[in-house]
Amino acid sequence: MAFDKILGQEKPKQIIKNALQNSSVAHAYLFYGPESIGKKQTAIELAKALNCTSLIEGNACDECSSCRKIENKTHSDFFFIEPVKSTPTAREAAIKIEAIRELQRKLSFHPYEGKVKVAVIDDAHLMNIQAANSFLKTLEEPPSATVLILISSHPFKLLPTLISRCQTIQFQALSHENIRKILEETMVEEGIEENTLNFRTLRSRGSVSKAMKEDMEDVANIRKEIVTLLETISFDRMDIVFSHAKSWAQQNDQWEIIFNELMELVRDLAFFRTGCTDSQIHNRDIATRLKPLALKRSLKSWIEMFNAVHATKMALSGNANAQLFFENMLMDFCEAA
């Protein structure tokens, strides 16, 4: 796949194409920006272009054995590192020092079948501190004929010393138009309806995986539940506080959706309260229900609720007593109401 087939990302693609054309490809890059917008695809495309045996106007041909092997991650000079979980039930995946040491060993050899060795570290911010320090040595003394590409959606979590040794390239969230194109191409076989297509595009925030994977039924149900809650919650209805706190505390597989929807809805309500138009609202499709609700409370109340949600989300990323924290959050809602 040529660079031009990667949707959006005009600036990153231009920077890389120029570097290839002028033979000024850097030793190390950091591709950063939101998740699922084309960073990894661009890194693979760069690896292919650096090793392709029949380049077509600076683009990899996709046909030669080098291109095919890199695409399938079987090329002996292409290394792809990503975080792994230490056990299947582990909460967080990480890139550990063993993986970095193994990479360093492989990078110490000359290219075996290609021209340039390319190592891609996906989710580089998930390198643990030992791994990051070890990788820093490779960045400080890069092996010959090697290009290192770090990919991250949370670059601020990377060691500043790592960042300073890379050429940084920022990737932007995709436009709604491009997200729609990708959804149309990939989901048309599933018979995606026009309404769903619009809804998914609207909610994507420019991320392909969010647009494709989100469980629309779950989202619709939770959103309905939250809007009803926000319409009715007050100190006169403590039954609502306790029943929601109890049920949410038990559904820890749904916390991410619950928090996301709470934040998005309360954010939209605060925006409507300040007189924003529909174009700035994420939950545009239910604007007629949100507008009157927004006016029921002050802007200060909506902001207080937003802060309560944020604080609870942070607290629950530890081992806090979930029901207690949800109760606390909803009491803050009552206070703000």
Ligand SMILES: [Zn+2]
């Ligand atoms: Zn090729």
